[in-house]
Structure formats: C-alpha cells, structure tokens
Amino acid sequence: xxxxxxxxxxxxxxxxxxxxxxxxxxxxxxxxxxxxxxxxxxxxxxxxxxxxxxxxxxxxxxxxxxxxxxxxxxxxxxxxxxxxxxxxxxxxxxxxxxxxxxxxxxxxxxxxxxxxxxxxxxxxxxxxxxxxxxxxxxxxxxxxxxxxxxxxx
Amino acid sequence: xxxxxxxxxxxxxxxxxxxxxxxxxxxxxxxxxxxxxxxxxxxxxxxxxxxxxxxxxxxxxxxxxxxxxxxxxxxxxxxxxxxxxxxxxxxxxxxxxxxxxxxxxxxxxxxxxxxxxxxxxxxxxxxxxxxxxxxxxxxxxxxxxxxxxxxxx
Amino acid sequence: xxxxxxxxxxxxxxxxxxxxxxxxxxxxxxxxxxxxxxxxxxxxxxxxxxxxxxxxxxxxxxxxxxxxxxxxxxxxxxxxxxxxxxxxxxxxxxxxxxxxxxxxxxxxxxxxxxxxxxxxxxxxxxxxxxxxxxxxxxxxxxxxxxxxxxxxx
Numbered sequence: 001x002x003x004x005x006x007x008x009x010x011x012x013x014x015x016x017x018x019x020x021x022x023x024x025x026x027x028x029x030x031x032x033x034x035x036x037x038x039x040x041x042x043x044x045x046x047x048x049x050x051x052x053x054x055x056x057x058x059x060x061x062x063x064x065x066x067x068x069x070x071x072x073x074x075x076x077x078x079x080x081x082x083x084x085x086x087x088x089x090x091x092x093x094x095x096x097x098x099x100x101x102x103x104x105x106x107x108x109x110x111x112x113x114x115x116x117x118x119x120x121x122x123x124x125x126x127x128x129x130x131x132x133x134x135x136x137x138x139x140x141x142x143x144x145x146x147x148x149x150x151x152x153x
Numbered sequence: 154x155x156x157x158x159x160x161x162x163x164x165x166x167x168x169x170x171x172x173x174x175x176x177x178x179x180x181x182x183x184x185x186x187x188x189x190x191x192x193x194x195x196x197x198x199x200x201x202x203x204x205x206x207x208x209x210x211x212x213x214x215x216x217x218x219x220x221x222x223x224x225x226x227x228x229x230x231x232x233x234x235x236x237x238x239x240x241x242x243x244x245x246x247x248x249x250x251x252x253x254x255x256x257x258x259x260x261x262x263x264x265x266x267x268x269x270x271x272x273x274x275x276x277x278x279x280x281x282x283x284x285x286x287x288x289x290x291x292x293x294x295x296x297x298x299x300x301x302x303x304x305x306x
Numbered sequence: 307x308x309x310x311x312x313x314x315x316x317x318x319x320x321x322x323x324x325x326x327x328x329x330x331x332x333x334x335x336x337x338x339x340x341x342x343x344x345x346x347x348x349x350x351x352x353x354x355x356x357x358x359x360x361x362x363x364x365x366x367x368x369x370x371x372x373x374x375x376x377x378x379x380x381x382x383x384x385x386x387x388x389x390x391x392x393x394x395x396x397x398x399x400x401x402x403x404x405x406x407x408x409x410x411x412x413x414x415x416x417x418x419x420x421x422x423x424x425x426x427x428x429x430x431x432x433x434x435x436x437x438x439x440x441x442x443x444x445x446x447x448x449x450x451x452x453x454x455x456x457x458x459x
Contacts, residue, residue, distance in 0.1 A: 022413045023420045024435035038436030099361035107175040107291040114176045129177035130191030133289035140414040146436045236395045260328040260444040267329045282330035283344030286442035
C-alpha cells in the first residue's frame, strides 16, 4: 500500500507545509539523507498550540501535539520529495518537550510522533530517538520534533 | 589490543543492552553511520539513577552517571555490531544534563562519557560534542547521551 | 567572490579558534560531512559572554551573541578545512538558548547565527534548524550552536 493510501486509511489529511518561522529552510538533502528542521504543532487550520507539560497540558495533550507535529513533518517531507514512498527509512527523531520543572514523562509525549511514524511507515518508520525536557520552546509550543530520513537512491 | 580486551583491562563489564523505554529502536545504520538513541544511566543490576545536578547530585555523581551511560551505549553498540572493533570513529556525542537553574558545569559532567570513550577507543574515540542543560529528563535521570559512530566499510 | 573576501567586506575578523573546553575535538569529518562541536560566544579578545535570555540579556544581546558564535564556528571550520570555499552547503544548525522560564523568542536569537551564515555563504548557507530553550548552558553562556556542513568531494 502506498504511504498516501495509508494516511487516507488513518483519516489523516496533510496540511499545507507550515514553512520555517525564521531565516532557515525546512529540509536539506546531503547524499541520501534528508535533514528536517525542528517543527512545532500547527493545526490543519494554521493554529499553533501553546502549552507546557506538567503545567497546563496533560500527557494526553502532549501526545496529541507530538502526533500533530509528525503530521506537519510528513507534510514538509511530501513537499520536498514529491512522493513519500521515496522514504527508505526514518533514521532519527529528536523530541524536545516544553516541561515544568518536575515533569519526567517526555518519552510518553514523544511517542505521539513515534507511534504515528511506525503506523504510517511500518518497519521503515522505526527510528532512533532522544526525548529531552526544554525549559521553554519558540512561541511557547509544547513540543518540537526534528528528524532525519534516508531516501532511496 | 581489541576493544573488548581494553574493556577487561579497565575492569568494565558490559551490562545487557537496556533497550528502548518506548516505541523506537536503539540503533539505525545509514551508509557507514550508526545513529544511537539517547541512553540514560542504567546500572549493571538494572537500576536507574534519578537525580538533578545542582540539586541532589554532585558533579562527581554526574560524571559517574555519564560514564555509566557510555558503558550502556557500548553495550548497545556491541549488540548491534557484534564486534566493537568495527567502529572506525566515534563521530559525535550530545549530552543532556538534568540541571537545576544555576548549574553551569554540564561540560564536566559529560566528560564522564567522553573520557571513557577516549580511554577505550584511543584516537578513534575523539568526537565532537555538545553539552546542554535540560530542565528535566525522562524518568528523572541525571543525564542522557546520544551518539553517532562511523563503522568500517 | 571568495568567502574570505565576503567576510572582509562584512568587516568580520575571524578570531583564533577557541578550541574545545573539555575532552573532545572541534570537528570530525565522515564522508563529505563535517560535524562541528557546540560552540559558545567567545569574543575576538577571548572573553566569554555569560547571560540568560529573559533575565539579564535582551533579544538584541542574544542575537549578537548568536552571531558571535557563528563567527567562532567559521574560525573553527577555517582551521579544519584550510579554505572556507570548500564548504558546499551549511546543512544543519541547532541553537540552544539559555532561557528564563517564560522566554519564548529562541528563534529570533538563533537568527543571529542563521542570518550571518546566509550573508556569508548565500544560498549555500541556507540550512535546517532547531532552536531550543535550555535551562542553563556550560559556563553560563547565553547560546550554544552546533552545526553540520557538507564539503566538496
């Protein structure tokens, strides 16, 4: 099944690529690797979630935000590659979670992105990962995810 | 001298690979590079250190934790590669240190990992590095280290 | 125009490479990629800025610090490559900003580095990026930037 069909089956609509919020680009290819800029959660209506885990966002909120970031990242990758089936492997994901001082469930939050990638790409979606607590994030978003993917020759 | 012999001489026993705590994998190879997930300090008895630098952990504690993370990372790499002598170069290390607001000795803490890699691998262990203060980390661990290594063709 | 001429036109003098503050190296090459260690802002006189955004540093201060970090990074790259014109592309920049709990302008701060790279390298300077809030940074610096560049074969 094509990746786009799998997204349809999951009832996921890719939003317009959000584009960088400052002076950088969304993706850079070097060899077979595509490096993708850190993305925050922007809804398909263009709204930006703002919250902090352990303060005004629950783990379930954070998980949903990380899943939305993953959708935004796929939108960016589709824009860069034309066809998401060119992705051979999701190599690496780093998730930074806007965390109150005592919040220690960063891994559960970032699962929102990881679970989605594995649902969409199957074994090709299985990646290495770090989940880190950030004292704050740009625009006050609850989570930023950056990634590296490998594409077919 | 083989890397495993050098570990013996240092009286280091590799623990069982700890494995990911969530929905991701421990290593991904792309070309000659192995990306390794962020690891926390798990003792050879399977215990997880929890503490924060500048609060309830001293710099010496943090250094020891970072060294233990490096041991866990080697255990993961041995599991993935079969033979640690396949490693041509430790390319990059990023250390995130669970830091109280005024703690500024992240570099000294992460030396616990860097010193160990250089002791074990010699010049092949010399890597680029960033050391960053995190407001919190998954499960409350004092330090998370991720790395990239290059392997022989 | 050569990169060094462009630096002259911008009236930028590269300082002596600052070198690592601990047990690691400034750059590692693997294939066509150069990974560069996280750098903090060291002035051409060897002074280290210490401050926190949202506390005792303004956004303009932070922007200037990030620009100074970019200058230090170029100094390191010139030392490693001999000639900055060997750089084919700035691939990736990650900026960690020493942030008070409510500071959310990390992107504007890290623009100090991104704008500089694009001014110096033109389109080859356009990179992917993440900007993250750190609760503290080594030596209390306001910003740490690490990068990856691709060089010509």
